[in-house]
Every structure is written in C-alpha cells, then in structure tokens.
Amino acid sequence: MKKIAIPFFFLILSISLSAQTKQWTLQECVNHALENNISVKQSELDYEATELAKKDAIGNFLPTLNGSASNSWNTGLTQNVTTGVLQSQTTRNSSYNLTAGITIFNGLKNIRESQQADIAKLAAQYNLDKMKDDISLLVANSYLQILLNKANLEVAKSQNIVTLEQLKRTNDLVDAGVLPRGDLLEIKATDASEKQKITVTENAVKISLISLAQLLLIKDYEHFDIVDKGYEIIQNDITKKPVEEIIEAAQNNRAEVKIAEENAAIAMKDLQLARSNYYPSLSGFVNYNTRESDAPRILQGGIDPDQPSQPIGIVEATGDVVVAPNYALLSTSALPYTEQLYLNDGISYGLQLNVPIFNGLSVRNNVKRSKINLKRTEYQLEQAKLDLESNVYQAYVDAQGAEKAYESAVVALESQELAYQYAKDRYDVGLTNAFDFSQSKLRFDNAKIEENRTKFEYIFKLKVLELYFGVPASELKF
Template structure:
C-alpha cells in the first residue's frame, strides 16, 4: 500500500506545484478576459437578445393559430346549449374552437420591423466588438503596468546589491583609517533608503498583480503571476504612416463609428414604423367551433291524449278558432359525445379592415418624436466622427511623443550610467566622498526607472494606434 501511496503523493504534489508556479502570458490574459469578463458576457447576452428580436420579426409574417377548450357545470335555470330551452337543471357543457388568422396588410410594419431587427443585431455585434477591444486594452495596460513595476523592482534590488558591496568596502576602508566614518554613515543611509524603496516596489507589484487578477476574475491572488520577459519594443510601420491614412482606416474599422451609423439607421426605421400607423390594416381569419352537453334532450312525441289539440289563433273574418295538434314533449338522454361534436360544429371566416380616423394625435406626435430622434442620432454620428478623428490624432501624437520620450530617456540613461561609473571609480580611489557618490547613483537609478516607464508607455501607445488602424485586439504583437 505504501508503494502505491508514495508515488501518488508526489504526483499530487507535482500537480499542485505546477499550478502554483503557472505564469500567464499577455495573450493568455487577454483570451481569459474575453471568455470570462462580465462586461463581455453582458454584451454577448445583448447580441443574443438581438438575435431573438430578429426571429420575432420573422414570426410576424407567419399566420397565427390558436385553440381553446372549456368545460363548465351549471345548476338552476339554465339554457340547454343544444336545444335553446330554459330548464331548471344541473348540466355540464363544453365547447371547443380553433382560429387561424393572417395579416394581409398593416402599413408595411412587418417589413420595417424585420429590417430594424437586422440593424439592431448589427449594432449589438459592433457593441460586442468594441467591448472586446476595450477589455483587451484594459488587460494590456494592467499587464504592462505589472511589467513596469517589476522592472523598477529589479532595478532597485540590483542597485542595492551594489550599495551593499560599497558598504562592505567602505567599512573596511574606515576600519583601516583611509575614509572618514561619515562616508560609512552615508552609505548606510543610502542602503536603508534603498531597502525602503524595495519594500514599496514589492507592494506596488503585488497590488498591480491583484488588479489584473480581479480584471480576469481570478480569485487566487497569491499564486497569480505573469511572464515578465520578452516584452520589448516591436517596431511597426503603422506609427510611420501619415495620420490621415490611419484616420481613414479607423473610419472603416472602428466599432464606435459603426455603432453610431447603425443608430441612425435604427432611427430611420423607427420613423417609418411610426408613419405606418397612418395606414389602414387588413387581416383575415377562419374559425372552427363545436360544443356538447350532457343535458337531456326535449323531443316532440305523439299527440297528447288528455289535450289532443290546442288553439293557435282566430280567423278575423268569421271568428272561428284555429286549432292544431298538441304534441307531447318527451325527455331523452343526450346524444353520444362524438356525435354531438359532429352535429354542433360550425365554421366562420372573413376579413377585417381597420382604418385609423382619429386617435388623439398620438400617431402624429409619435412621428414627430421619431423625427427628433433621427436628428439626434445624426448629430451623434457627426460627433462620433469628430471624436474618432480627434482620438486618432491624439493617439498618433501620443505614440510619437512616447517614442521621443523613450529615446531621450535611453540617451539620458547612457549618460547617467557613464557618470555613475565615473563617480564609482573616483570613489573607489578616494577622490570623491560617499555623498557625491550616492547622489550619482540616485540619478542613475532614476534614469533607469524613467527609461522603463517610457518604454512601456510607448508600447501601450503604439498598441492603441494599431487598434485604430484596424489590427484586431487578439492579434496585437508585444
């Protein structure tokens, strides 16, 4: 049993460790967000609702078919449904009918409704696409923020290692009487400050990881981590294209402009639907019905022997009484159920024309509201075009500005690295004090952090520009 249990234990342990050490790539994060994000799921539900509305619109062209059945008991003076005679009795009556109807003409409302449903479906699809683009950008931004924070943490730790080496060397030189104790205290102060920065940087990394995990709906914050290697600037010719070319591509590809265009089309269909209320409507129907009862039948029997005749009138000219045979009425059992249904059935059919004459100005007012809404959506479309052009210009300027900032930060880092190395060499031979060396090292650290910041900012700005150019969010390269 032990031989079986031990390998099983290590198997479970290895699975657990592999799950804990999994690191997410950016593409995995984006795909996971698109599959699980609540906002994306809500947009998908909106699209499914639009699909159902399209099916509803198709159903308006189909005829209707409805059936009904009833069964009731009556006690007291009631009419026999089969004979029409009022009787004091307890009876059970049932009736059945089925009706089919078809819309022949209703001011083209069915056609307009079908067209509107298709436009609404397209708008829902564009809304879903836009939501996916937005979520992809949110995830990319959060991911790049983690990369930046990790890079800054790495800088802080590597520089503190240098400080610890200098601390040991300075301590030896102070003990030998080569350097004053003040230099040792300065290095110790620098070490304490750097350890504080490392602690802050570690907290920043952890918080940014939690933020991304929450965006991905991942609850295991403790074991969540990302791959922080291989994310360098990928040169793309999109940033070198004329801004007007990017704007034209955005007009063809961006969902927000398509949404505004579809909203205008929806408003036009709503106006057509409102105007259709001015037209008459024509519909046809056919109905089949039947009924049965368990009430006794009242039938005509033979001549009543007690009163064989009965007066039915008087001849006005002679005054003679007119008599007729007096037949006795007899009660007999109800006919069989199926026979009653056959004998009592009937069919009715016809057409119905409704002509709107006066309805309190409601149709006219609805038409005016639809015209106002159409104007509003047209203004919104124009605003969406202006906003898109402005956003593309802003993204273009931001991307180029971020590139220049990164290039400047790279040059500054190179200069600060040389200055730091020069100060280190001078400090090693005792030509400068610990304070000046610490200040040079601080400037070098800040230059490295700034270079990291501008690098990841440029990567993000470039991806925004690529999205405007029409690159799908799932195909962005990092």
C-alpha cells in the same frame, strides 16, 4: 501504507509546484478575459437578444393559430345549450374553438420591423467587437503595468546589491582608518532608502498582479503570475504614416462610428414604423367551433291524448279558432359526446379592416417623437466622427511623444550610467565622498526607472494607434 503515502505525497507536491509556477502570457490573459469577462458576456447576451428579435420579426409574417376549450357546470334555471329551452337543471357544458388568422397588410410594419431587427443585430455585433477591443486594451495595459513594476523592482534589487558591496568595502576602509565614518553612515542611509524602495516596488508588483487577476476573474492571487520576458518594442512605421491615413482607416474599421451609423438607421426605421400607423390594416381569419352538453334532450312525441289540439290563431273574417295538433314533449338522454361535437360544429371566416380615423393625436405625436430621435442620432453620429478624429489625433501625438520620450530616456540612461561608473571609479580610489557617489547612483537609478516607464508607455501607445489603424486586438504584437 508507506508505499501508498509516498507517491501520494509527491503527487500533491507536484500539483502544488505546478500551481505556483503557472505564468500567464499576454495572449493567454487576453483570451481568458474575452471568454470570462462579465462585460463581454453581457455584450454577448445583448447580441443573442437581437437574434431573438429577428426571429420575432420573421414570425410576424406567419399566420397565427390558437385554440381554446371550456367546461362548466350550471345549477338552477339555465338554458339548454343544445335546445335553447330554459330548464331548472344541473348540467355540464363544454365548448371548443380553433381560430387561424393572418395579417394581409398593416402599413408595411412587418417589413420595417424585420429590417430594424437586422440593423439592431449588426449594431450589437459592433458593440461586442468594441467591448472586446476595450477589454483587450485594458488587459494589455494592466499587463504592461506589471512588467513596468517588475522591471523597476529588478533595477532596485540590482542597485541594492551594488550598494551592499560598497557598504562592505566602505566598512573595511573605515575600520582601516582610510575613510571617515560619515561615508559609512551615508552608504547605510542609501542602503536603507533602497530597501524601502524595494518594499514599495514589491507591493506595487503584488497590487498590479491582483488587479489583473481580478480583471480576469481569477481568485487564486497567490499563484497568479505573468511571463515577464520577451516584451520589447517592435519597430514599425505607423508613426511615420500621415495622420489622415490613420483617421480614414479608423473611420472604416472602428466600431464607434459604425455603432452610431446603425443607431441612426434604427431611428429611421422607428420613424417609418410610426408612420405605418397612418395606414389601414387588413387581416383575415378562419374560425371553427363546436360544443356539447350532458343535458337531456327534449323531443317531440306523439299527439297528447289529454289535449290532442291547441289553438294557434283566429280567422279574422269568421272568428273561427284555428287549432293544430298538440304533440307531447319527451325527455331523453343526451347524444353521445362525439356525435354532439359533429352535429354542433360550425365554421366562420372573413376579413377585418381597421381604418385609423382619430386616436387622440397619438400617431402624429409618435411620428414627431421619432423625428426628434432620428435627429438626435444623426447628431450623435456626427459627434462620434469628430470624437474618433480627435482620439486618433491624440493617439498619434501620444505615440510620437512616447517615442521621443523613450529615445531621450535611453540617451539619458546611457549618460547617467557613464556618470555613475565615473563616480564609482572615483569613489573606489577615494577621490569623491559617499554623498556624491550616492547622488550619482540615485540619478542613475531614476534614469533606469524612467527608461522602463517610457519604454512600456511607448509600447502601449503604439498598440492604441495600431488599433485605430485597423489591427484587431487579438493580432496585436508585443
């Protein structure tokens, strides 16, 4: 039993450790989101629906074939379906019908619907591409927020280590009577403030991790973590390019304008479809039908011996009665099922022409509605181009501003680090008090946090600008 339990224990332990140490890279997060995100799945379903619409449009060119069958029982005075004679009877009758039809001309509706289905499919693909780009950027932004929070937590912890060292040294100097007790209290207050900041930053890290996990539809929050090393600013010249070049690239590559263009094209096809109703339509059909019944047949037998003849008229000139032989009617069983189907079948075929003459102005009004909708989509296309141009300008200015802010933050950090080191050296030799030292340290901490913030903001702004320039979200480098 022990031999089995020990390997089993280590197996469970290894599984638990592997679950705890799983760290996701940014690319893994993006790929996972694109495969599992609900919004992406909905866009994929929309695309699949357009494929079915295209198949429907193709099917409109094909002939139709439909069959029907019925079987009924009648009791009382009913007509014999095979002889046409009214009889008081209980009968079973069945009929079968097969009809084929084809549209010959319907105002080019079939062609317009097929063209519209192609456009709708392309628009759905652009919507899917845009959704993937949006989700990729959202994941990247959430990921960078975690990196920022972790970097700030690392700063807070490392600076608190320095504070704890100063606290120990100050406590020794106070005990030796070299420094006043007020310096020790100041350092303790700094330590308490830093520990509070560490707690707040740790919570920020957890919350940002949970937010990303929820975005990825991962429920195991406790064991979810990311790779937090190796994400630096990759220098490129995109901010040095003329903004007009980026705008032109965005108009050629971004899905926003393409979606608006396809929507306008769909509206044009709607207008053409509405106008198709002005034209007559022509269709052809072929119908085959047959029937059978279990009712007895009424046949003509020999001359009735009781009444061998019967009057059928009178000669007007002479008044003589005209008679004819009176044959007796015989009742016999119904013909076999297959024989009845063969004898009672028939075929009909022809053409059907429908000419619209007056239909309550519905066609005319639908054409007007389609014209209004077309105009609306043209305005939306124009607005999409203006919005894209505005967004590119905004992203361009944001990226340049983020670059300058980061460069300034780096310079400020270097200066604050030198000032902090100078204050630390003066405090170590007793030339400055604990309050001044704490203030210098606080400014250095804030400068480091600001450097982290501007760094990751700059990274994100660069990626947004690269997306507008035409770099696919899956190929963005961090």
